[in-house]
Amino acid sequence: MAFAGRWETETQEGYDEFCKLLGIPDDIIEKGRDYKLITEVTQDGEDYTWTQIYPANARVTNKFTIGKECDMETIGGKKFKGTVYMKEGKLSVTFPKYDHTSEITGGKLIETSKIGSVVLKRTSRKI
Template sequence: MAFSGKFEFESEKNYDEFMKRLGLSGDVVEKGRNSKVITEVQQDGQDFTWTQTYSGGKVITNKFTIGKECEMQTMGGKKFKATVKMDGGKISTVGDVTYERVSKRLA
């Protein structure tokens, strides 16, 4: 599956609980909820560069390889370790909370 492209946020499920599990403060969670997010994905095999641009100009870039632990950063600047797994290209899980975000392809 090729995920490379530019995407605009449309909808989400379990945002608050997922962000709380990541340890983000209430003000950062609120900022994220009210922010327009454009995501640009560059894929090279199992390697990804995932760049999110938030309204107001904040840009966060995370790089990861499917199946390998990496360090990532939240929009609030919090760093955490994660292992990214492919699951239909739709789902993120922290503990027992699953977050799903739907985006439309722009390019």
Template sequence: MAFTGRWETETQEGYDAFCKLLGIPDDIIEKGRDYKLITEVTQSGDDFSWTQIYPTDAKVTNKFTIGKECDMETIGGKKFKATVSMEGGKLSVTFPNYHHTSEISGGKLVEVNTLTHFRKSKRLC
């Protein structure tokens, strides 16, 4: 499956503006600016487990099935219901404060959050 793997942030744009949109304090933004976020994805057909590992080993795991409503959580611990869709190989979901898309392009995991934050990650394994 295309998304399955362990991914590490390679480049990103708009990090500060995105963090401010989420209400993250400036000191935390500063600490995380150069952190290489690790994303671990397992995919079995339409079923996904998507884990993001943040500084200090904080992690958030969301499990979902394409097209079915599921319980999700933000890094801030906010729980919400959402439905992840896939169109043209691109995953799409709306979080409480932003919209997130993910796709594999040129062998990279490319994520876009509300058209302000772009992150590209290389596959580690």
């Protein structure tokens, strides 16, 4: 149940370069750069509901069960099938253009997204 709760972004590294590789327009990158993303996670055993709240109250909610393929959605609205795995306390999933892991370290939610050698690392605190 370590992931369960409401989290708010404290820091992010590699944001601009990562977003550019995803093809996000510069004006949207600018708006999101200092935004304090809210992540809400509920967990019931291996079943999760993971919601991220973006600027202008845009929400993306993904429901998944560890190790089972499910329908997921990106912030851009792209739908895809993915499987979330748990290994050594980390959740991992492959999105259409990048790999993403989430873990709890020192009471913080650490999310790492990678496209090749470009890494976006977001650290959030529980609120």
